[in-house]
Amino acid sequence: EEEEDSSPIISRFQKYLQINTAHPKPLYQEAADFILSEASSLSLDSQTLEFVPGKPLLLLKWPGSDPSLPSILLNSHTDVVPAEHDKWAHHPFSAHVDPSGKIYARGSQDMKCVGLQYLEAIRRLKASGFKPTRTVYLSFVPDEEIGGHDGAEKFAESDVFKALNVGIVLDEGLASPSEHYRAFYAERCPWWLIIKATGAPGHGAKLYDNTAMENILKSIESVRRFRASQFDLVKAGLKAEGEVVSVNMAFLKAGTPSPTGFVMNLQPSEAEAGFDIRVPPTADQESLEKRIAEEWAPSSRNMTFRFKQKVSVLDKSGRPVLTATDSSNPWWALLEEAVKKANGKLGKPEIFPASTDARYFRLQGLPAIGFSPMANTPILLHDHNEFLNKDEYLKGIKIYESIIKSYSSYAEHVPAGLRDEL
Numbered sequence: 264e265e266e267e268d269s270s271p272i273i274s275r276f277q278k279y280l281q282i283n284t285a286h287p288k289p290l291y292q293e294a295a296d297f298i299l300s301e302a303s304s305l306s307l308d309s310q311t312l313e314f315v316p317g318k319p320l321l322l323l324k325w326p327g328s329d330p331s332l333p334s335i336l337l338n339s340h341t342d343v344v345p346a347e348h349d350k351w352a353h354h355p356f357s358a359h360v361d362p363s364g365k366i367y368a369r370g371s372q373d374m375k376c377v378g379l380q381y382l383e384a385i386r387r388l389k390a391s392g393f394k395p396t397r398t399v400y401l402s403f404v405p406d407e408e409i410g411g412h413d414g415a416e417k418f419a420e421s422d423v424f425k426a427l428n429v430g431i432v433l434d435e436g437l438a439s440p441s442e443h444y445r446a447f448y449a450e451r452c453p454w455w456l457i458i459k460a461t462g463a464p465g466h467g468a469k470l471y472d473n474t475a476m477e478n479i480l481k482s483i484e485s486v487r488r489f490r491a492s493q494f495d496l497v498k499a500g501l502k503a504e505g506e507v508v509s510v511n512m513a514f515l516k517a518g519t520p521s522p523t524g525f526v527m528n529l530q531p532s533e534a535e536a537g538f539d540i541r542v543p544p545t546a547d548q549e550s551l552e553k554r555i556a557e558e559w560a561p562s563s564r565n566m567t568f569r570f571k572q573k574v575s576v577l578d579k580s581g582r583p584v585l586t587a588t589d590s591s592n593p594w595w596a597l598l599e600e601a602v603k604k605a606n607g608k609l610g611k612p613e614i615f616p617a618s619t620d621a622r623y624f625r626l627q628g629l630p631a632i633g634f635s636p637m638a639n640t641p642i643l644l645h646d647h648n649e650f651l652n653k654d655e656y657l658k659g660i661k662i663y664e665s666i667i668k669s670y671s672s673y674a675e676h677v678p679a680g681l682r683d684e685l
């Protein structure tokens with residue numbers, strides 16, 4: 264097969280990466296303009312939805328020949344997390360390509376790569392004369408990194424979405440340091456917990472019981488024991504990262520401020536600690552809640568707690584939110600075959616250790632698979648010097664070409680009761 268010149272493909276990727284869509288002030292309109300111009304160059308229908316003003320969600324459409332069949336939705340988010348510019352080897356919004364082909368940019372892995380790879384794959388399919396049977400939709404959504412409430416959540420619950428008659432959703436996954444791509448059928452749920460201790464203030468020289476600091480330290484010790492027990496399961500190879508409960512302290516807030524720092528000889532009457540907890544969909548949610556109330560923030564120790572965010576691991580019917588990976592879900596086998604056809608290797612289905620917008624689609628009863636085709640790549644999302652090698656990026660386009668071809672040609676009827684068999 265004749266290899267085309269890859270430079271325009273890489274330039275388009277760089278152009279998207281150079282748009283600073285980092286929180287707290289993502290340049291959503293610039294990203295939207297860029298995607299819209301790409302869509303028009305590909306003759307895709309486009310629609311801009313604004314569930315919240317200033318937060319555009321782009322919906323592109325490649326019509327299939329049989330609109331009665333449920334459609335394919337390829338989702339990606341346009342926002343990225345902030346970057347500490349001075350700690351990067353290359354400016355995070357320069358999309359610098361080094362001599363070995365590494366493209367450095369915030370969003371190069373998470374997940375501007377995926378959004379553009381979908382489009383590049385469609386460009387190749389169109390050029391080859393391919394015509395989809397099922398309609399293919401692409402959504403470019405805002406705000407994933409801050410919870411997706413004004414983006415994918417509103418979209419998935421909207422009438423516009425219902426009218427798309429989506430049958431399968433693809434969303435983001437993770438890079439893989441090995442040659443095997445990773446695919447995710449579920450994800451852990453974020454619980455952002457804040458515990459607060461109170462106690463009588465007193466002289467810094469006095470030893471007495473029930474101070475706020477003592478109370479919170481006891482809780483922190485208890486949290487750390489639990490954290491270690493979960494981490495040990497991973498270290499011993501008994502559980503995967505997505506199968507245990509992770510707990511990491513996000514902040515500690517205590518002390519009596521003074522103009523020169525903190526008052527040293529006064530024991531504070533309040534102390535707070537915040538934790539990012541991630542709960543697998545199959546975890547015993549009740550027992551964790553009990554642990555928090557009884558061990559981490561017991562009222563007997565003058566403690567209270569609240570959640571800044573608490574996503575339930577169960578849907579409205581009390582079932583864990585996950586996508587089937589067995590024969591009841593033909594999309595999984597189709598993904599495996601399509602990756603293989605494009606000379607890729609796929610690892611075993613996993614639970615995504617962090618959170619993505621895929622949960623909003625799963626909550627609608629739809630199968631959703633997390634997949635970002637990046638093999639032989641260190642996991643650098645949210646890290647300094649996030650990069651993707653251009654050869655991996657180009658390989659990923661061919662992987663999507665194969666997947667989109669296979670998904671959109673699949674003419675079998677998928678039973679409507681798929682969700683009930685999970």
Ligand code: MET
Pocket residue numbers: 407408409410411453617618619
């Ligand atoms: C739950 S909002 C944050 C979303 C982000 N993707 C994360 O996993 O941290």
Ligand SMILES: [Zn+2]
Pocket residue numbers: 340373374407435
């Ligand atoms: Zn992401």
Ligand SMILES: [Zn+2]
Pocket residue numbers: 344373408644645
């Ligand atoms: Zn992210």
